[in-house]
Amino acid sequence: MARRPIIMIHGYSDQGKSFHTWVDRLSQLGYDATRIHVCSYETLTNEVTIADIAEGFDRALRERIGLNGDEEFDAIVHSTGMLVIRSWLTVFARRQKRLKHLIGLAPASFGSPLAHKGRSWLGGIFKGRKQFGPDFLEAGDLVLDGLELGSRFTWDLAHKDLLGEAPFYGADKDTPYVFTFCGTQAYGGIKKLINEPGTDGTVRWAGCALNTRKIVMDLTKFREDQERIAITGWSNVDIPLIPVDGADHGSILQNPSAELVSLVHAALSVESGPELALWYEEAARKTETVKERLAPWQQFVIRVTDERGDAITDYYIQLEGKRSGGSIEEIQQFDVDVHPYSSDPSLRNFHVDLSVIEPDTLESLSLRLIASSGSPLVAYHGFDDESGDELQVYDVEGTWHAVIDLSGLLTDAQVKFFYPFTTTLVELRLNREPLPLVGPNKVCWFDKD
Template structure:
């Protein structure tokens, strides 16, 4: 079965053993094992980046993998392997897009992991003696862990290349790959259960796996009445399936003990053609693999910049609804926030939408009467202010974003996705920063 060679990309395991089960499963379904190539990485040095690994992967394709320079292939990636294949794909985009036909993500760390910033020694203590492997980046160097951190500059920039750039990377045609992602719904067991956050498979977030992302620009540098302050940048990639949540599996059992229904779904995805409808595949596969009821989670990555696109590291966001005499904060929005250590202008929010959306009917608009955002930013100096403006040219720290509640194209809340938000403010020096000296007048004495 299958006309393309399959490349299995694990990430940073010292051996490719974690993919052996999948290799056997594919063989039993008619795939020729001689065309299945397992690629693994060892990154014990702090100087190696994900981009370095991507270029090493390109070299390995032709040397160890035995693929011709223009030969087409499919890829099945686990965890950090998704970042490797995307970094490889965007480096020399047109030529490489023509080669790669299908990307299957098994619990991919598409937007990083909440474990990456905790440190290798702490994670090692949690997973020591556990029968499950633990995160694949336990042996990763510092620069790899930096790219895997929630809200990292690497994942922000990568999304702007393959998701929000001018080129289509994952379209519904033969010259770009299709993308299908799966993620387990169970946490780790034993002591490792302590590291499993809600809404994760133990290592990656349910909402941080898929590539069906959107970007919203909230521009407070524009006059409220004169220009549109809310702009939407939807991905043009129509070859991306939404993440399918797989009941009963976690980040490692999706590799070591996958359900037969999951393997069948992956094989169907590998055979997907432009004549098929990706939404039909999505509905059918979700009915087979996903739990009937599950908490709704959404991830937001926010970056605050000034009008020159320089980062704003010190800011605070409140999201709330407003009544006649008071306001009601949306507590879920601030309950789980991570500030990226390499650039504090980047924040990652993980929001439980159960109280915001109707789990039984996601097409139904939220019952929130309105939605407001308040922004407080500081330069750390009395000489510099960050300002937004209203139509009177005065400071406006509050913005009505109710438009994003019900507009179907730009709806703010949509579960199991990552939404990028760019917040733009004016950086204004006060008058004391620069001024002309008064010319001294020499007084004549009479």
């Protein structure tokens, strides 16, 4: 069987030549090097977005390597390259049938904790453009904005390809077969200064795989409304993280192990749903002990809006729970590592080590929310699970307190709140109303005759 062309897409602040080792390894396995095409793109300029790169990628496919509009190909992407290819895929449905295999090497599927650092002046010194000119020390602000944890770009992209009703990445030939790998080791040497736990030095284990679900807590609805808390199922086929022992974000590209190359070679040979399932069974068997050594991190990306869809930026969230023989307590580990998206703080990323939370020991779980309008004229409010009178649980400054019971997500066999090595999206919706909530309000009135 003739092999399809392979497209390789690098990450932020990198070049196509970084794939040199992978081209050599695949050539040694019998792949035709003339059918392996390495893509380069511009990131270190402040005017280009990830969506722009995706459009440029589409034109380059046609004009540079001559792939026509329906010719099939495979892709191996590193880091930001995953966002580029996903952005390209979501523009036209027919593109799903063109891309047959998608191999993610340390993919930044939900961004990177380094992105917001790169936007600082220090980031420009170490990662920015070094050539003197009008764009000297540009670090690619718009690309980094999309790469920032909790960004609106990754939030919207997930709704297009990970949370739709129909599978975007399924087990049949009409959608790509997807495989995600990430190293288990952070950087050594001077680069260790930027390391964070639960990462390969640049991307998070919990933010690589495309296993994502969303929980909507619509507090504008009454407690009795069954759609008040809605949870999406897995719309795509299971796409778990495959850990690569001893690799970091750079070495997975520049010095891949023989086992990783073998797994990728086998992945590129998958041509059916049963073969996909067998590949994942074999990969899980080979990496079982490696994954067991990893701390089970999970990401939550939370967004709070009002009933109009407008952002609520001033809020506080904490989980509370009760363990056997104890009383209700704050689960402090939940908000130890929180990153508000700088362009819109209604979006926040929570990185949680589940081995510290120990969710299996929890008998109850609730989410405490405090939202403030910052004004005595208007307030946010809704229907929570604790207050007896929703119209009275705000203070004179328009700050509202609420508790939402999530205990059912601890015992449900099909849907769980805690799920390691995944990213869970949570959207909370509140009402925004003039104060006071009953009687004449302070925002609008009729003058007396």
